[in-house]
Amino acid sequence: MLTGGTGGLGLGVTPAVLHHGGHLTMTYREEREVGRLKSRLSAAEFERIRFVRVDLTQETAVARLIDDLGRVDVLIHLVEGRKTCAERQFPSMVPCEWFFVFRLIH
Numbered sequence: 001m002l003t004g005g006t007g008g009l010g011l012g013v014t015p016a017v018l019h020h021g022g023h024l025t026m027t028y029r030e031e032r033e034v035g036r037l038k039s040r041l042s043a044a045e046f047e048r049i050r051f052v053r054v055d056l057t058q059e060t061a062v063a064r065l066i067d068d069l070g071r072v073d074v075l076i077h078l079v080e081g082r083k084t085c086a087e088r089q090f091p092s093m094v095p096c097e098w099f100f101v102f103r104l105i106h
Contacts, residue, residue, distance in 0.1 A: 011036070014037060
Protein backbone atom coordinates (compact mmCIF):
# COMPACT_ATOMS: atom_id res chain seq x y z
CA MET A 1 0.00 0.00 0.00
CA LEU A 2 1.20 3.47 -0.86
CA THR A 3 -0.19 6.54 0.88
CA GLY A 4 0.55 9.95 -0.54
CA GLY A 5 1.32 8.41 -3.92
CA THR A 6 -0.28 11.25 -5.84
CA GLY A 7 1.71 13.96 -4.05
CA GLY A 8 5.18 15.33 -4.72
CA LEU A 9 7.18 12.39 -3.35
CA GLY A 10 4.65 9.90 -4.63
CA LEU A 11 5.03 11.09 -8.20
CA GLY A 12 8.63 9.87 -8.00
CA VAL A 13 8.17 6.79 -5.81
CA THR A 14 5.13 5.34 -7.60
CA PRO A 15 6.84 4.85 -10.99
CA ALA A 16 9.88 3.34 -9.23
CA VAL A 17 7.75 0.75 -7.41
CA LEU A 18 5.89 -0.10 -10.61
CA HIS A 19 9.16 -0.35 -12.54
CA HIS A 20 10.19 -3.17 -10.21
CA GLY A 21 7.00 -5.10 -10.95
CA GLY A 22 4.96 -4.09 -7.94
CA HIS A 23 1.19 -3.84 -7.75
CA LEU A 24 -0.15 -1.08 -5.54
CA THR A 25 -3.14 -0.10 -3.52
CA MET A 26 -2.96 3.67 -3.39
CA THR A 27 -4.99 6.04 -1.28
CA TYR A 28 -6.08 9.43 -2.55
CA ARG A 29 -8.47 12.24 -1.64
CA GLU A 30 -9.22 14.08 -4.88
CA GLU A 31 -9.83 12.77 -8.42
CA ARG A 32 -7.56 15.40 -9.97
CA GLU A 33 -4.65 13.90 -8.02
CA VAL A 34 -5.23 10.55 -9.74
CA GLY A 35 -5.33 12.29 -13.13
CA ARG A 36 -2.01 13.99 -12.47
CA LEU A 37 -0.40 10.65 -11.65
CA LYS A 38 -2.03 8.93 -14.64
CA SER A 39 -0.43 11.44 -17.00
CA ARG A 40 3.02 10.28 -15.80
CA LEU A 41 2.46 6.52 -16.17
CA SER A 42 1.96 4.11 -19.03
CA ALA A 43 -1.45 2.47 -19.36
CA ALA A 44 0.06 -0.85 -18.25
CA GLU A 45 1.55 0.74 -15.12
CA PHE A 46 -1.67 2.57 -14.29
CA GLU A 47 -3.64 -0.70 -14.48
CA ARG A 48 -1.48 -2.17 -11.69
CA ILE A 49 -2.76 0.39 -9.20
CA ARG A 50 -5.92 -0.08 -7.16
CA PHE A 51 -7.07 3.38 -6.10
CA VAL A 52 -8.99 3.81 -2.87
CA ARG A 53 -10.47 7.18 -1.97
CA VAL A 54 -10.05 7.69 1.77
CA ASP A 55 -9.37 10.46 4.26
CA LEU A 56 -6.43 9.19 6.29
CA THR A 57 -7.15 11.71 9.04
CA GLN A 58 -10.27 9.72 9.95
CA GLU A 59 -9.40 6.70 12.10
CA THR A 60 -12.62 4.86 11.27
CA ALA A 61 -11.94 5.26 7.54
CA VAL A 62 -8.42 3.88 7.98
CA ALA A 63 -9.74 0.92 9.99
CA ARG A 64 -12.30 0.20 7.24
CA LEU A 65 -9.57 0.36 4.61
CA ILE A 66 -7.40 -2.12 6.49
CA ASP A 67 -10.36 -4.47 6.95
CA ASP A 68 -11.21 -4.25 3.23
CA LEU A 69 -7.63 -4.99 2.18
CA GLY A 70 -7.30 -7.94 4.50
CA ARG A 71 -3.54 -7.96 4.11
CA VAL A 72 -0.82 -5.38 3.52
CA ASP A 73 2.59 -6.76 2.59
CA VAL A 74 4.42 -3.42 2.49
CA LEU A 75 3.41 0.09 3.56
CA ILE A 76 5.05 3.11 1.95
CA HIS A 77 3.67 6.03 3.96
CA LEU A 78 4.33 9.32 2.18
CA VAL A 79 1.44 11.38 3.56
CA GLU A 80 2.88 14.38 5.32
CA GLY A 81 -0.12 16.40 6.42
CA ARG A 82 1.12 19.73 5.12
CA LYS A 83 -2.28 20.46 3.59
CA THR A 84 -3.37 21.66 7.01
CA CYS A 85 -1.50 24.93 6.49
CA ALA A 86 0.75 26.73 4.08
CA GLU A 87 4.42 25.75 4.38
CA ARG A 88 5.43 29.22 5.53
CA GLN A 89 2.88 28.97 8.38
CA PHE A 90 4.18 25.64 9.69
CA PRO A 91 6.49 27.14 12.36
CA SER A 92 3.60 29.14 13.81
CA MET A 93 1.18 26.21 14.11
CA VAL A 94 -0.51 25.79 17.46
CA PRO A 95 0.35 22.64 19.44
CA CYS A 96 -2.88 20.84 18.50
CA GLU A 97 -2.02 21.25 14.81
CA TRP A 98 1.47 19.87 15.45
CA PHE A 99 -0.18 16.88 17.13
CA PHE A 100 -2.44 16.35 14.10
CA VAL A 101 0.51 16.29 11.71
CA PHE A 102 2.52 14.02 14.02
CA ARG A 103 -0.32 11.50 14.31
CA LEU A 104 -0.88 11.49 10.55
CA ILE A 105 2.71 10.64 9.71
CA HIS A 106 3.39 8.26 12.58
